[in-house]
Amino acid sequence: MSAASAASELVLDLPSRPSSVTSARHAVTEWAAALGVSTGDIALAVSEAVANAVMHAFQGRAPGTISVHASRNAKALVVTVADDGIGMTPNLESPGLGMGVSLISKLASDVHFDSSDRGTTIAMSFDLDILGGMG
Amino acid sequence: MSADTFLSFDISTRQGEVGGVVTVRATGEIDLASADRLSKALNGDDVTQAGAVILDLRDVAFIDSSGLRVLMTAERELAEFALLVATESPVDRLFELTEINSHLSVFFDEESAFAAVSGKAEA
Numbered sequence A: 001m002s003a004a005s006a007a008s009e010l011v012l013d014l015p016s017r018p019s020s021v022t023s024a025r026h027a028v029t030e031w032a033a034a035l036g037v038s039t040g041d042i043a044l045a046v047s048e049a050v051a052n053a054v055m056h057a058f059q060g061r062a063p064g065t066i067s068v069h070a071s072r073n074a075k076a077l078v079v080t081v082a083d084d085g086i087g088m089t090p091n092l093e094s095p096g097l098g099m100g101v102s103l104i105s106k107l108a109s110d111v112h113f114d115s116s117d118r119g120t121t122i123a124m125s126f127d128l129d130i131l132g133g134m135g
Numbered sequence B: 001m002s003a004d005t006f007l008s009f010d011i012s013t014r015q016g017e018v019g020g021v022v023t024v025r026a027t028g029e030i031d032l033a034s035a036d037r038l039s040k041a042l043n044g045d046d047v048t049q050a051g052a053v054i055l056d057l058r059d060v061a062f063i064d065s066s067g068l069r070v071l072m073t074a075e076r077e078l079a080e081f082a083l084l085v086a087t088e089s090p091v092d093r094l095f096e097l098t099e100i101n102s103h104l105s106v107f108f109d110e111e112s113a114f115a116a117v118s119g120k121a122e123a
Helices: A019-034 A040-056 A097-107 B035-042 B065-077 B090-098 B110-118
Strands: A009-015 A065-072 A076-083 A110-116 A119-127 B007-015 B020-030 B052-063 B081-084
Touching (some): A019 A065, A040 A065, A040 A097, A040 A119, A040 B065, A040 B090, A097 A110, A097 A119, A097 B065, A097 B090, B020 B065, B020 B110, B035 B065, B052 B065, B052 B090, B052 B110, B081 B110
Parallel strands (some): B020 B052, B052 B081
Antiparallel strands (some): A009 A065, A076 A119
């Protein structure tokens, strides 16, 4: 896929399992690469966001769905990772949650977390000025 | 690209001044789907019984915090443990972001890594 014919958005629904971390990362990386931008930080942020959902969103209940949406606007690529799990809780003892969130906050130009008992959504923006490419 | 995370290992031993230094060379991507494989590779008898271990991550194309947790565990559990990393690689980028270098022994060339651990390896 060339930059000229790159899809304007990417939509994925994935089961909550470890291999979905890989699937989501590969899909978003390929989508972003087709836009001609640097993909390393996006790949890491998506991996962390999906891994957090797989590890923490469905504790104590059946695995659900993780939805990934990527789009572009004039200034940024926006990648949203949403799950239909139990939501973030303030006192999670599960390892790794803090590191993932911290990494996402460093990697994305802007990040919003929205969590309730219906699930968690992480919306990450990556400035094109930083990513480069696209023209 | 498939959903499978490609990750493989080559394990070799080189004699240091006072004992064998095992090098585990990882190739591929390390994430939640593959971190267990890295953990198992580092928990094999040939690794845990070595006097010193070098984990060569220069051919790792991707790593996230799932892999980093395995590295931190190995640092705690292995007697002598050093990491070999390519500059400006995804591994280097993650280490920079997490400022983990102060907790791990990180080297950018093979001889420096070997020199750092080989003199400490027990016979």
